[in-house]
Structure formats: structure tokens, C-alpha cells
Amino acid sequence: MAEENQPPHREATYEELVALPPHLVGEILGGKLFASPWPASPHSAASLALAAELGGPFQRGRGGPGGWWFFTEPELHFGRDVLVPDLAGWRRSRMPVRSDVPHFTLAPDWVCEVLSPSTARIDRTLKKQIYAREGLEFLWLVDPALRLLEVLRLHGGQWLERGSWSGGSHVRVEPFEALELELESV
Numbered sequence: 001m002a003e004e005n006q007p008p009h010r011e012a013t014y015e016e017l018v019a020l021p022p023h024l025v026g027e028i029l030g031g032k033l034f035a036s037p038w039p040a041s042p043h044s045a046a047s048l049a050l051a052a053e054l055g056g057p058f059q060r061g062r063g064g065p066g067g068w069w070f071f072t073e074p075e076l077h078f079g080r081d082v083l084v085p086d087l088a089g090w091r092r093s094r095m096p097v098r099s100d101v102p103h104f105t106l107a108p109d110w111v112c113e114v115l116s117p118s119t120a121r122i123d124r125t126l127k128k129q130i131y132a133r134e135g136l137e138f139l140w141l142v143d144p145a146l147r148l149l150e151v152l153r154l155h156g157g158q159w160l161e162r163g164s165w166s167g168g169s170h171v172r173v174e175p176f177e178a179l180e181l182e183l184e185s186v
Contacts, residue, residue, distance in 0.1 A: 017082060025073075028082040029126040036118045039086075043116045046144040047072065047086045049186050050112060057179050058089070065178050067092050068109075075103035078134050083127055086142075087112040107134040110175055115143045132157060138175050142186060149173070149183055 012033035017026040024035040039047070051072055057064020069090045076083045088108040095106060111131060113123040123141065131139055132154055139159065141150040151162040151173045165171045168184045 011080065014082065025084055026082075027084055027122075027127075028080065029122060029130065031080060034122055036116070039114070039116055042144040043086075043114050046142055046186050047112075047114045050114075050142065050181075051087055053179070053181055053186070054087075054089070054176060058176060063179075069095055069098045071104075074108075076107070077103045077105050078107065078130060081130050083130060085111040085127075086114040107131075107136050109136070110138040110140070111136055112140040112142060115141060128152075128159065132159060140173075144186070147183060147186070149181075149186065 011031040012028045014028070016033055017028055020026045020035050023038060025038060027034045027036075051070060054068075055070055056062040058066060058068040059070050060066065069092060071088050073084050073086060074088050076085065076088070082103075085108075088104075089110040090106065091109045094109065113119075113127065115123055120143075128139065135154065137154055139152040139154075141152070142148070143150075146166060148164065148166045149169075149171070150164045152159040153162050153174065154160075162174060163171075165173075165183055168182075170180050170182055172178075172180050
């Protein structure tokens, strides 16, 4: 009976997201507004280190194959959902020109979510489900506290774990296996 007395669920609006205080990052997931504090230093250090590792060889073609565009904290609009991953990459074969837009509607080929205590739950559940629905091919989850990298690949609409590495490992992982990553710096 109590459910009958509850007001109907109201979808969050983009205007509500934009109206959040500047110290919060807003996302709309499944019609609900989520507000998280800006990342703490371990989170932003891991994100920056990974962007630096990948940017030269894969975006600029320095010591690697090139062929990618990367963005830090891009705003992704997928229908009613608005997501802000830590890092996202598009193959140039799908996005030939680096777009100058306030947000993207084309799903990236790769996303990296750096996990924080305030965001890990939604990164591993709601956002992961939305990425699968949108056909994102690769999802990396980085936990800076545990110094852990998890690599997932979408296959038949389901996430398959491709591997998990920690500590001072040197790894070659898809889709960037042309480069050996040093997890010590991530």
C-alpha cells in the first residue's frame, strides 16, 4: 500500500545538472541526477598519468600507431543519460575529425573510469550498463588506491573480463597493446 502513496518518479533534467554547484560533477543515469565531488588527488593523478601514457603514441603517433582521439572528462549524451567518464577515446576511423562540441552523442570506442569511493558503485553498475547498451567496445576500471587495472571488452552485449593487473606490472592490454603500460605510474 505504501507504494501507492508515493509520488511518481520524475526524470532529472539537464537544467538541474547544469545548476549544480561548481564543486560537483553531475551525471544523469537512468533518469536520476547523481552529483559527486571533483576527484581527489590520487584519482586525478592516475587519470593524468594514463592520459600521458596513451596520448603520445595513440593520439599523436609518437612512438606508436596513432589513430585515436582522447578527451578527459567529456560529457556524453546518450538519450536521457548524461555521463562524464574520466577518459574516453574514439578511433579516428569512426571520428575522422576531432569534434569541437560541448558534448558527444557518438559513443566512444574506449572509456576509462578511475574509481573513487564516491563513484565506484555507479561506475561499476549504472554506467557500465549504459556503456554496454551504447555499444562501447572497451571499458577500463582503474582503482588508484589498490593500483589495480581491470580491462573489459563488450561481446554480444555482455562485458567479458580480459584481465586484471596490479602493482608494478608492465602490461600490454587491448585496445592499446602496441604500448607496454607501466602500472606503477597509474
